[in-house]
Amino acid sequence: MPLSERLFSRPPRPSRSPRSRWSRLAAGATVLGLAAVTAPALVLLAPAPQAQALSNGLAATPPMGWNDWNSFGCNVTEQKVKSVADFIVSSGLAAAGYAYVDIDDCWMSGSRDSGGHLVPDPAKFPDGISGTAAYVHGKGLKLGIYESAGTKTCAGYPGSLGHEQTDANSFASWGVDLLKYDNCNGDGSSPQSRDTTMRDALAKTGRSILYSLCEWGQDSVWTWGAGVGNMWRTTGDINDSFGSLLSNFHTNVQLSAYAGPGGWNDPDMLEVGNGGMSFTEDRSEFSLWAEMAAPLIAGNDLPGSSAATLSLLGNRDVIAVDQDSLGKQGTEISSAGGLDVLTKPLANGDRAVVLFNENAGAATISTTAAAAGLPASSSYTLNNLWSHVKTTTSGAISATVPGHGSVMYRVSTGSSTTTGTxxxxxxxxxxxxxxxxxxxxxxxxxxxxxxxxxxxxxxxxxxxxxxxxxxxxxxxxxxxxxxxxxxxxxxxxxxxxxxxxxxxxxxxxxxxxxxxxxxxxxxxxxxxxxxxxxxxxxxxxxxxxxxxxxxxx
Missing domain, CATH: 2.80.10.50 (Trefoil (Acidic Fibroblast Growth Factor, subunit A))
Incomplete structure (x- = not known):
C-alpha cells in the first residue's frame, strides 16, 4: 500500500488491479527503496540474536501455503477458496508441504452485527468462514483469515482495534488456523502494542492460531516480532516485477540473525506464476525465499498454474532447504557487482548455496566450499537442486548464471556425479x-x-x-x-x-x-x-x- 494511505488512511480505491494493493508500485516504491537502504544499517548497528519465540508451538519451520490477494484481491469468494484447496491436494502441493489456505482482505461485511461481531459477507461466503474452514479442514489443510490492527482494514472493512478479544473468539470458533494481521488505520499507538494485544487475545481462545504480522518492515519489527508473532513482514508490499523482488530480497537477506524456529522473517508472498516475471526470475524468487527460510506463500491463481509454474512451486529439494529442521536463514557472503552468493547451513551438515545474478547479462559467479562454511575435504558434491545434476569439485563452487537467474546447489562432502547414471x-x-x-x-x-x-x-x-x-x-x-x-x-x-x-x-x-x-x-x-x-x-x-x-x- 502507498505510504500516503498508511499514514492518512484515505478511502479505498476498489477499482485497483487485484495484483496491486492500492497501486503498490507507484508510491510503494519509495518505501521499498528506503527499506533496502536502511535495513542493512539497522542490522549492523543492532545484530542482536532472535528474541525468544512465541510460545504457541507453531511454525517450527517456515509456514507454507497460499494467499488469495495477488490473484483475486477483493473478488475473493468461498468457491474460489475451495477450488484452491482442491487443487493444492490434487496437484501434490499439499504432499510437498503447502498447508495454509489464506483469505485476505474483503471477506467480511461492511459493519459488525448488533453484538459487535464481524460478519462474513453472505454473498461471498454463503457457508460463512466456519463452513469454508470445515471444507478446507476436510482436505487436510488449514484456513487463514485477515484482519487489521486499526479501526478499518486496508480496504475499509471493520478493523479489530478495540475488538481484539471479540474477534479472536470469532476466529477460534470458526476454526481459523492463521491470522494475518495488517497495520492500516491505526490510532497512533505503536504497532507492537496493538499486535501484542491481539497476540494475548488469540492465546486466551485456547486455539492454536499461527500469527502473521504485516508491518511492512516498519518499526524494526524483526527486533521484537519473535515474541509477538510467528512471522513478520520485513518489507513493503511486493509486486509482480523483478525490481520489487530485488528490493525485498535486499532488505530481508540482512536480517538472518532474527529468524529461527517459531518466528520467521517474511519478505511477502510469492509472485511465482503471476506472469509479470520470466521463468528465470520466478525461479530466482523461489530459490532466494527458500534460502532465506522465508514463508513460502504462493500468490498466484493456483488452479490456473502452468506445468512450468508447478515445477517451481513443487520442487521438493528446494522446499527441503526452506523447511530444514536446523531453522537457519541463509546469509549473504558476497555481493560485489550484483553477483550474490548465499549460504545456508542444513541439519545434516550440508550447505545450500545460491549463486544469484542481479544483472541483465549472464555472468560467472564463484565461491569456495570453505567460504560457504563446509568442513575441509578432498572433494565435495554439488547437487543442483533445479536440474538434479550432480558434479564433484575439489572445493570451487562456480557457475555461469543467466541474467536475473540463480543456480542453487546442495553441497556436501564426498564425491558423486551424474555421469554414467x-x-x-x-x-x-x-x-x-x-x-x-x-x-x-x-x-x-x-x-x-x-x-x-x-x-x-x-x-x-x-x-x-x-x-x-x-x-x-x-x-x-x-x-x-x-x-x-x-x-x-x-x-x-x-x-x-x-x-x-x-x-x-x-x-x-x-x-x-x-x-x-x-x-x-x-x-x-x-x-x-x-x-x-x-x-x-x-x-x-x-x-x-x-x-x-x-x-x-
Missing part, C-alpha cells in the same frame, strides 16, 4: 519426459516429449563423452544431419562420437549442443499447445524459456 529427462514446461517415439530404436526415430512412464525409451544415460544415450547405451541423441541452425530436429541415431551427439548439462538447467551451442528445445513449448504428448524436440537459440529447462527424474 541413467534417468528420465523431464521438461519444465510440460512435466513430460524426453521420449523416443513409439519405443522405436531405428536411426532417425523422432525424439519427442511424452507422459513419463518409466519405459526404456525414456531412460537417458549421460556419459563422460558428453553423450546422452538411450536404450541402455546403444543409441544417442543426435542433431539431425549435424545441423547447427535453429529448428534442426533432434533424433535418435547410432552413437558415433560426432560433435552433433555431444551435449552439455548446464548449471542453469539448459542442455546445449556442443557443436551448435543451441539449446535442446520443446518446439513451441512456451505455448500451452506446444507441451502436448508427441511434441518434437529441436535446437533453438537459448532464451531462458521453460521449454528449454530440463531436470533429471
Amino acid at each position: 541413467t534417468h528420465p529427462l523431464v521438461g519444465a514446461s510440460s512435466n513430460r519426459c524426453l521420449d523416443a517415439f513409439n519405443n522405436q530404436t531405428a536411426p532417425g526415430t523422432k525424439i519427442e516429449i511424452w507422459d513419463c512412464n518409466g519405459g526404456t525409451n525414456q531412460q537417458v544415460t549421460a556419459t563422460a563423452a558428453n553423450e546422452l544415450r538411450l536404450y541402455g547405451g546403444t543409441q544417442c541423441l543426435d542433431a539431425t544431419g549435424g545441423g547447427t541452425a535453429t529448428g534442426t530436429a533432434v533424433e535418435l541415431w547410432t552413437c558415433n562420437g560426432g560433435a552433433n551427439q555431444q551435449w552439455r548439462l548446464n548449471p542453469d538447467g539448459t542442455i546445449t549442443g556442443v557443436q551448435s551451442g543451441l539449446c535442446l528445445d520443446v518446439t513451441g513449448g512456451d505455448q500451452a499447445a506446444g507441451n502436448v504428448n508427441g511434441t518434437a524436440l529441436e535446437l533453438w537459440t537459448c532464451n531462458g524459456g521453460a521449454n528449454q529447462q530440463w531436470r533429471l527424474g
Whole structure:
C-alpha cells in the first residue's frame, strides 16, 4: 500500500488491479527503496540474536501455503477458496508441504452485527468462514483469515482495534488456523502494542492460531516480532516485477540473525506464476525465499498454474532447504557487482548455496566450499537442486548464471556425479519426459516429449563423452544431419562420437549442443499447445524459456 494511505488512511480505491494493493508500485516504491537502504544499517548497528519465540508451538519451520490477494484481491469468494484447496491436494502441493489456505482482505461485511461481531459477507461466503474452514479442514489443510490492527482494514472493512478479544473468539470458533494481521488505520499507538494485544487475545481462545504480522518492515519489527508473532513482514508490499523482488530480497537477506524456529522473517508472498516475471526470475524468487527460510506463500491463481509454474512451486529439494529442521536463514557472503552468493547451513551438515545474478547479462559467479562454511575435504558434491545434476569439485563452487537467474546447489562432502547414471529427462514446461517415439530404436526415430512412464525409451544415460544415450547405451541423441541452425530436429541415431551427439548439462538447467551451442528445445513449448504428448524436440537459440529447462527424474 502507498505510504500516503498508511499514514492518512484515505478511502479505498476498489477499482485497483487485484495484483496491486492500492497501486503498490507507484508510491510503494519509495518505501521499498528506503527499506533496502536502511535495513542493512539497522542490522549492523543492532545484530542482536532472535528474541525468544512465541510460545504457541507453531511454525517450527517456515509456514507454507497460499494467499488469495495477488490473484483475486477483493473478488475473493468461498468457491474460489475451495477450488484452491482442491487443487493444492490434487496437484501434490499439499504432499510437498503447502498447508495454509489464506483469505485476505474483503471477506467480511461492511459493519459488525448488533453484538459487535464481524460478519462474513453472505454473498461471498454463503457457508460463512466456519463452513469454508470445515471444507478446507476436510482436505487436510488449514484456513487463514485477515484482519487489521486499526479501526478499518486496508480496504475499509471493520478493523479489530478495540475488538481484539471479540474477534479472536470469532476466529477460534470458526476454526481459523492463521491470522494475518495488517497495520492500516491505526490510532497512533505503536504497532507492537496493538499486535501484542491481539497476540494475548488469540492465546486466551485456547486455539492454536499461527500469527502473521504485516508491518511492512516498519518499526524494526524483526527486533521484537519473535515474541509477538510467528512471522513478520520485513518489507513493503511486493509486486509482480523483478525490481520489487530485488528490493525485498535486499532488505530481508540482512536480517538472518532474527529468524529461527517459531518466528520467521517474511519478505511477502510469492509472485511465482503471476506472469509479470520470466521463468528465470520466478525461479530466482523461489530459490532466494527458500534460502532465506522465508514463508513460502504462493500468490498466484493456483488452479490456473502452468506445468512450468508447478515445477517451481513443487520442487521438493528446494522446499527441503526452506523447511530444514536446523531453522537457519541463509546469509549473504558476497555481493560485489550484483553477483550474490548465499549460504545456508542444513541439519545434516550440508550447505545450500545460491549463486544469484542481479544483472541483465549472464555472468560467472564463484565461491569456495570453505567460504560457504563446509568442513575441509578432498572433494565435495554439488547437487543442483533445479536440474538434479550432480558434479564433484575439489572445493570451487562456480557457475555461469543467466541474467536475473540463480543456480542453487546442495553441497556436501564426498564425491558423486551424474555421469554414467541413467534417468528420465523431464521438461519444465510440460512435466513430460524426453521420449523416443513409439519405443522405436531405428536411426532417425523422432525424439519427442511424452507422459513419463518409466519405459526404456525414456531412460537417458549421460556419459563422460558428453553423450546422452538411450536404450541402455546403444543409441544417442543426435542433431539431425549435424545441423547447427535453429529448428534442426533432434533424433535418435547410432552413437558415433560426432560433435552433433555431444551435449552439455548446464548449471542453469539448459542442455546445449556442443557443436551448435543451441539449446535442446520443446518446439513451441512456451505455448500451452506446444507441451502436448508427441511434441518434437529441436535446437533453438537459448532464451531462458521453460521449454528449454530440463531436470533429471
